[in-house]
Amino acid sequence: MTEGADFQLGPDLRGKRIVVAMSGGVDSSVVAALAARSGAETIGVTLQLYDHGAAVGRTGSCCAGQDIRDARAVCDRLGIAHYVFDHESRFRDSVIDQFADEYLAGRTPIPCVRCNMGVKFTDLFGLARQLGADCLATGHYVRRVVGPEGAELHRALDPARDQSYFLFATTAEQLDYLRFPLGGLPKPEVRAIAAELGLGVAMKPDSQDICFVPDGDYAGLVRKLRPDADTAGEIVDLEGRVLGRHPGLIHYTVGQRRGLEIGGQAEPLYVVRLDAAARRVIVGPRRALxxxxxxxxxxxxxxxxxxxxxxxxxxxxxxxxxxxxxxxxxxxxxxxxxxxxxxxxxxxxxxxxxxxxxxxxxxxxxxxxx
Structure with missing residues (x-):
């Protein structure tokens, strides 16, 4: 195993207790292995966030069905405790419902950030404290660097894996308590560690961006949650002239060019903004963006x-x-x-x-x- 791979856990944690947030993927599994290797008492914790339909047996998801079973198998392999907490209703209220409402309001949501802000960090933070842990470790690709004023959040060394954009809402208090052991490692090395340890998730596919949309049909999910999401409206130019009709705002995002189905224009048109109150899609030339x-x-x-x-x-x-x-x-x-x-x-x-x-x-x- 790579020497020094657990440097971000720190020697101060040897003999102490670490809670590892485990999604069932290779990244959090390797974090659990590094934590156990550090000499600390290690506890794996998984939040069951959803468990519907195709997500139950599908790989490449997060915090559902097979993923929970994978996390438990890894903990058994490492000889550490593993606990599962049902946070499905909180995830639905704070992430999935807000995702649908944001689309209806003409905005483009990022549910992964909302999940990190709430269920994953806030709730896991509380659970880790209740379990008497000295820190909470996750498989995110970012770095925690101690600077003159305390803990700082830095990009991962591997720019292709960096997840700092999705963790901007991490608070200073949370950052003091968090550890990110993978921030200095490339993904192939993480998989190599998992393979060396004989973890069954070593070659498991990465989770998709939005874990609760199994088929990638965002509009379909919003339509299911908010039946009025498909209300049609006008497509207008910057002066308000009607150029066509649209089947619902949920099918459009700012900067979109394809799917407008507006012909006979002097130049390509893009979605410049969405007017949710009037149910209008406003389009214009690229320079209007x-x-x-x-x-x-x-x-x-x-x-x-x-x-x-x-x-x-x-x-x-x-x-x-x-x-x-x-x-x-x-x-x-x-x-x-x-x-x-x-x-x-x-x-x-x-x-x-x-x-x-x-x-x-x-x-x-x-x-x-x-």
Whole structure:
């Protein structure tokens, strides 16, 4: 096994108690192995978040059916305790229902962040405390670095695996208690550790982005939860001229080009914004997607006294862009594209995560220039 792979757990935890959040995948399974190897008493905890239909036996999901059985098998292999807690109703109320409501409001939600903010970190934090643990360890690909002002959140060393965007809402109190042993490891090495230990999940596929949508049909799930989601409406241009009809706002996101079914236009049109109150899809040329600034809500700050330049990441796959935060207003140095209400804006200083917030509103650079 790789020497030093458990460096982020720290020598101070030897002989103490570690609770490991186990989803049934290879990442959290390896974390449990590293925790047990550190000499600490290790307890695996799995939250049952949902268990419906095809998710029960499907691999590549998270916290349901087969995944729970996989987590238990890993704990048996490692000789550590494993507990399962049913948080299905809380997950449904705080994540799934909010996911549907956000789509109905014309926003593009990120349920993985909401899950981390609530069920996974807040609830697991409380459970770990109740179990008398000295820390809670997870399989997320981020790094916890102790700086002059305390624990800091940093990107993973492997940029292809970095999950810091989804953890911007981690509080300073939680960060003090959390450990992320995989932040300095590439995924192939994690799988190699699992194989070396004979863990049955060594080659298990990674979980999909939204675990509670087994077939990837987001619109279908929203339609099931909110029957009025398919109410049709107008597709209009920036001046309000009707160009066509749409079958429901849930089928559209800001920046979308395909599926508009609008012909005979002088140039390609994109979804510029969604007007939930009027059930309208507003479209325009690509330049109309340029955003000068965004207002953020529920801002979480992890930067301490940092006051230097920042880079803002407005989508999980976006490149961080130079910006400045003025109160709750995020101002981009140059017009940014693909900024959508409901998504998160995460702020960085180099490799360090300074925090972030939810994009509530945007200010168009196109309108300012016009």
């Amino acid at each position: 340029a955003v000068a600034a965004a207002r953020l809500s529920e801002i979480n700050w992890l930067g301490g006294g940092y006051g230097g330049p920042v880079h803002a990441k407005v989508r999980s796959m976006a490149k961080p862009a130079p910006a400045r935060l003025d109160g709750d207003r995020l101002v981009f140095d140059a017009p940014e594209y693909g900024v959508s209400p409901g998504q998160a804006a995460v702020l960085y200083a180099g490799e360090r995560v300074l925090g972030g917030g939810w994009i509530a509103e945007t200010e168009s650079a196109f309108a300012a220039a016009a």
